Amino acid sequence: MTAAGAVLGTLTAAPLLPRTGDDPPVTIPRDPAREAAERELSKPMYHENDPGLFQRALNRFWGWVDDLFSAASGATPGGGFGLLVIVLAVALLAGALWWRLGAPRRAAASTPALFDDRPRSAAEHRAAAEAHAAQAHWNQAVQERMRALVRALEERALLDPRPGRTADEAAAEAGRTLPAHTDRLRSAAHAFDDVTYGGRTADQAAYLRLANLDRDLEHTRPVLTNTARTTPSSHPHGAAG
Structure with missing residues (x-):
């Protein structure tokens, strides 16, 4: 029993004055006795070794965690060992899904721009x-x-130079004038988004697919949507309309 408990028991259960002779003991009613005990226990001398606020909160938290795991292990086949196996299985499954799917991709509307604030030519980007x-x-x-x-594509006037354009937007716009490469343009934009915003890692094959597409587009004639369509005799090889 703590010192505070001893004081409380003494003040609420024992007579306040010793008996003298045959006189009956002097007592006080229960409620005034409890109030007197509370006043006594409020003195700092009884709380010198009490845990601090943080320690009390920590003790309550670990008590809650212990109760939670005790209840879970009691409801799990195999008790605590069975619960441990289930937790490990869930962790492994989550890790496998993260490795397979990668980080969630951002929506196209919130995807940052393709280019930064330092305009460079296509040749400079290729060299890099x-x-x-x-x-x-x-x-x-x-x-x-x-x-x-x-x-x-911007240098060939197949795309209008536009600050803030995303890779997905560029692929969609280019696909309208280069319809034979629509799927490859879309895949290239996805590859760019995956490594830039999706947390995935590219490999040599991904780069070679993009490099081949870049070279193929240099030799592809655009399909114009206006009345003056491009013909082999009206425009030189590789020129924009």
């Missing part, structure tokens, strides 16, 4: 991409090659 590829930095190589591809 090749430099990254030579060092097997495939994420950066994919990013720079996608920028080179889009910048080249």
